[in-house]
Amino acid sequence: MKSIRTNRSGLFLIEMVIVILFFSVTAAICVRLFAAAALTSRSGARLSNAVLLTESAAETVKSCEGDGARFAQLLGAESSGDGFIVYYDKEYKQTSSAENAVYSLSITPAASADGAVDYAVRFSSVSDDAEIYTVSVAAYPGKEGAK
Amino acid sequence: MTKNSGSGGGSVGVGISSVLMIFIALCLTVFSVLSYLSARADYKLAEKAASATTAYYEADSKAEHIYAGLSSASANELESAAAKYGAEISDRDGATYIIFDVPADKVRTLHVELLLQSDGSLSREVWKIVTSGEETDESVGVLQDFSFLG
Numbered sequence: 179m180k181s182i183r184t185n186r187s188g189l190f191l192i193e194m195v196i197v198i199l200f201f202s203v204t205a206a207i208c209v210r211l212f213a214a215a216a217l218t219s220r221s222g223a224r225l226s227n228a229v230l231l232t233e234s235a236a237e238t239v240k241s242c243e244g245d246g247a248r249f250a251q252l253l254g255a256e257s258s259g260d261g262f263i264v265y266y267d268k269e270y271k272q273t274s275s276a277e278n279a280v281y282s283l284s285i286t287p288a289a290s291a292d293g294a295v296d297y298a299v300r301f302s303s304v305s306d307d308a309e310i311y312t313v314s315v316a317a318y319p320g321k322e323g324a325k
Numbered sequence: 326m327t328k329n330s331g332s333g334g335g336s337v338g339v340g341i342s343s344v345l346m347i348f349i350a351l352c353l354t355v356f357s358v359l360s361y362l363s364a365r366a367d368y369k370l371a372e373k374a375a376s377a378t379t380a381y382y383e384a385d386s387k388a389e390h391i392y393a394g395l396s397s398a399s400a401n402e403l404e405s406a407a408a409k410y411g412a413e414i415s416d417r418d419g420a421t422y423i424i425f426d427v428p429a430d431k432v433r434t435l436h437v438e439l440l441l442q443s444d445g446s447l448s449r450e451v452w453k454i455v456t457s458g459e460e461t462d463e464s465v466g467v468l469q470d471f472s473f474l475g
Contacts, residue, residue: 313378
């Protein structure tokens with residue numbers, strides 16, 4: 179009777195060890211997968227928002243036919259070096275101060291010989307200046323405007 | 326491991342709880358894989374949207390430069406300027422149009438028609454993306470990358 183009990187305890191112990199090992203391995207995989215999913219999801223959302231805000235700024239630049247003062251006013255952009263900059267917080271809401279900013283959208287002009295002006299519209303994170311999305315847009319103010 | 330059928334009376338053995346635990350663990354794994362695949366699909370979609378936007382603005386920039394180049398040409402030089410940019414001059418309803426296409430990607434083309442005004446300037450009449458009838462690749466390739474598992 180005693181030997182049967184000992185045998186059962188041994189089996190129970192072995193089973194528990196196997197189950198705990200299996201659960202540990204599965205939990206490790208699950209944690210890794212959930213972490214990767216969260217990171218990927220965050221990157222996707224960031225890229226989507228970056229494309230949306232960059233596209234919006236690019237269209238504003240085009241609609242103003244390269245009139246810097248006009249599109250800066252429409253976008254609420256600040257002057258920065260030879261271009262303009264707009265700051266966004268972590269919720270992608272425009273913010274006036276650079277201190278609260280998590281992302282920035284810079285619009286830098288580069289004049290070309292034919293009268294059309296190329297603008298580099300760049301969405302990046304403020305902390306490490308890592309580029310998230312960039313698009314180059316050209317605006318031609320027409321024959322009269324180009325003169 | 327097995328059901329205790331002793332006279333002590335019908336207690337369930339540890340085997341059942343182990344099986345249940347394994348089932349729960351498998352369910353967790355399946356859900357985590359599905360959540361990763363869903364996130365990955367969203368990311369791929371965002372990347373596709375980004376590359377489509379980039380392609381559109383590249384074509385749009387080229388078209389703006391062609392428009393600028395054609396506008397800067399005088400009336401006498403217009404024909405040679407149109408030939409230089411691969412544009413064609415077409416007379417329609419008594420008006421002169423300069424027509425050109427800039428490919429954005431495999432299936433989309435930016436179609437531009439500029440109207441020659443009486444004062445020699447050009448105005449935009451058509452500036453639109455035209456999609457060809459070819460089938461586009463709708464797959465997002467969610468099963469391509471599992472490198473994160475090491």
